[in-house]
Amino acid sequence: MENELRQIGGRKQLGYVLSRSRSDYAYFQPLKEMEALIKEGMFVVIISRNEGLTYLAEITGISHYNEYYEKGEIWAEALREGFPPPDEISRRYTVAALRILGVLTPQGLRNPDKPPLPGDLVYPASLNDLQSLYHYDLSSGQTPARFIEIGKIYGYESEELKLPALLDTNNINMHFAVIGTTGSGKSNTMGRIIEMLGARSGIDLPGGYKTIPVMIVDANGDYLDYFENPELVKSYSKVKRLYFEGSEADNIRSQSSKAELKRIKIDLNALSPSEISETIIAIYHSGKLEGAELQLNYLSSFLSDIERLKEQFPLCMSNNNYEVDYNCIINKIDKLKELIEEDRKANKVHSSTADAVIRAVANFHELMVKKHNIIPSHGANAEINDDFVDDITNPKDPKLVILDFSTEGATGVDLTVKQFVVGNVLALLFKKFTAYRIQGVNRLLLFVIEEAQNYAPNTQVYPIGFSLAKKILASVATQGRKFGLCLGLVTQRPSYVDPIVMSMMNTFIIHRVAPGDIKFVSTVTGGLPKYIERRLTYMEPGLAVLTGQMNVFPYPIFVKVDRREKHKYSSIVNNE
Structure with missing residues (x-):
């Protein structure tokens, strides 16, 4: 009878439920022979x-007890003298804490409304038991196209029982973040996601996409191997690598017909006159606009006077749906200065304001046109423009785009210029995707930002000064999901990222984090179980917590992320 009681379907009993269980939490005492077999996450x-209910639960903690090793017990003095008590006469036992996930039913997992009873039997979960969490037949080995596998559930990586850790791409438009300290594995995780998207074909998404187009701000060259070897992401018809003119990448040549190398050339017309003015004045004053209101108002009014600009810049009329080509106007710096001087003489602007605006415009021209040459003479000559967005987001021909901000692709380029490029690109994307929505066109793009704290900084704790991309990034975070413009943020210090932007992320892949980030992470994720919080600061490289809407499990889980493919660049070799 005892052997029958302890076995169900070939599974040996683990132990017995203890008293004081709740519908969400319970404790059990394992059998002596099972104490060494149980582990956290099981x-x-x-x-x-x-x-007759069957509960599915997860072991969240294990405690071992020995009565002679309790504080102040009878053997305390003997222990002081170095004489341990004999184990064979002590009362010893183990207790495991359980998080109850739900009640198993033929229809799937449902919320429990009553706790298990003391003395109920505990068994290891079988593949059949776990089937209800996945909503498809695990034994078939065929993962539905909407899911991408980034690794395995921690503790279930063996051939005997292997459980995939999946992301649901149907929820990618709700934004996600990958966070973790240096060396924790976050870039490996982001690379794994890109490779899985690049390996998929036929994802069931609106618009008939076979996979999701991706544009990534690559801060350290961690994703350049996809340019070197596009076959790693063969679902993308082309891998475009964009870099700054004058960088080391000038000496590189593409080795594949599927890889394209271009210099960064942006279309200033993606910004409104007021946005262009704010950018120019902000760069000149290092982000401090207080006290520069007169300069900002004058320059915005100047650039908004379309009739005057048409008259004074007859060669700067746009052929690309804009009345005035601001690329052309900014390039004609001498004419700009001349017109501002005319306004000074006509008392349309105070002399000191005119001087400041002339210096600000000249500074912007020197930095963006002369030094880095990222603003071409006309918007039609820009690499990143309306046609570019139409091309990379084509459902039948999706592309992978790498904005190369590494030392090789952005040699000597300071952060302000990088912020300007990211802000301009996001402004272009936001306007294009808004237009797509109005036209009834389904388009999709995942925009990934490495070192996100540099583009949407929480200036209260991160002394970066300012960011030219923060405002538009916040707009994309709060509204982009409606249009199919998705964000993927990667950062080593999540508390350094603007809280509003970070709170808009609805999926988090959390690697090891700094102790100072624990409270922030718990807040933006909506709260994590305490046993997970306690482990966040000492998780091994490659181990992560997955939580949020892209997680197919309705609760946070530990995931061992698979290693991504590696080609040429080696910064991710050590799981970074």
């Missing part, structure tokens, strides 16, 4: 005598 089932 899934178990409770076969209850309470209406």
Whole structure:
């Protein structure tokens, strides 16, 4: 009878449920021979005598007890003298804490409304028990196209019972973040996501996409191997690598017909006159616009006077749906200065304001046109423009785009210029995707930003000064999901990222984090179980917590992320 009681379907009983269980939490005492087999993260089932319910649960903690090693026990003095008590006469036992995930039913997992009873039997969960969490037949080995596998559930990586860790791409438009300290594995995780998207074909998404187009701000060259070897992401018809003129990348040549190397050339017309003015004045004053209101108002009014600009810049009329080509106007710096001087003489602007605006415009021209040559003479000559967005987001021909901000692709380029490029690109994307929505066109793009704290900084704690991209990034975070413009943020210090932007992320892949980030992470994720919080600062490289809407499990899980493919660049070799 005892052997029959302890085995169900070939599974040996693990132990017994203890008293004071709740519908969400319970404790069980494992059998002596099972104490060494249980581990945190292990899934178990409770076969209850309470209406015959079967609970699915996860072991969240394990405690071992020995009565002679309690504080102040009778053997305390002997221990001081170095004489341990004999184990064979002590009262010893183990207790495991369980998080109850739900009640197993033929229709799937449902919320429990009553706790298991003391003495209920605990067994290891089988593949059949866990099937209800996945909503497809695990034994088939065929993962539905909407899911991408980034690794395995921690503790379930063996051939005997391997559980995939999946992301649901149907929810990618809700934005996600990958966070973790240096060396924790976050870039490996982002690379794994890109490779899985690049390996998929036929994802069931609106617009008939076979996979999701991606544009990534590559801060350290961690994704350049896809340019070197596009076959790593063969679902993308082309891998475009964009870099700054004058960088080391000038000496590189593409080795594949599927890889394209271009210099960064932006279309200033993506910004409104007021946005261009704010950018120019902000760069000149290092982000401090207080006290520069007169300069900002005058320059905005100047650039908004379309009739005057048409008259004074007859060669600067746009052929690309804009009345005035601001690329052309900014390039004609001498004419700009001349017109501002005319306004000074006509008392349309105070002399000191005119001087400041002339210096600000000249500074912007020197930095963006002469030094880095990222603003071409006409918007039609820009690499990143309306046609570019139409091309990379084509459902039948999706592309992978790498904005190369590494030392090789952005040699000597300071952060302000990088922020300007990111802000301009996001402004272009936001306007294009808004237009797509109005036209009834389904388009999709995942925009990934490495070192996100440099583009949407939380200036209260991160002394970066300012960011030219923060405002538009916040707009994309709060509204882009409606249009199919998705964000993927990667950062080593999540608390350094603007809280509003970070709170808009609805999926988090959390690697090891700094102790100072624990409270922030718990807040933006909507709260994590305490046993998970306690582990966040000492997780091994490659181990992560997955939580949010892209997680197919309705609760946070530990995931061992698979290693991504590596080609040429080696900064991710050590799981970074």
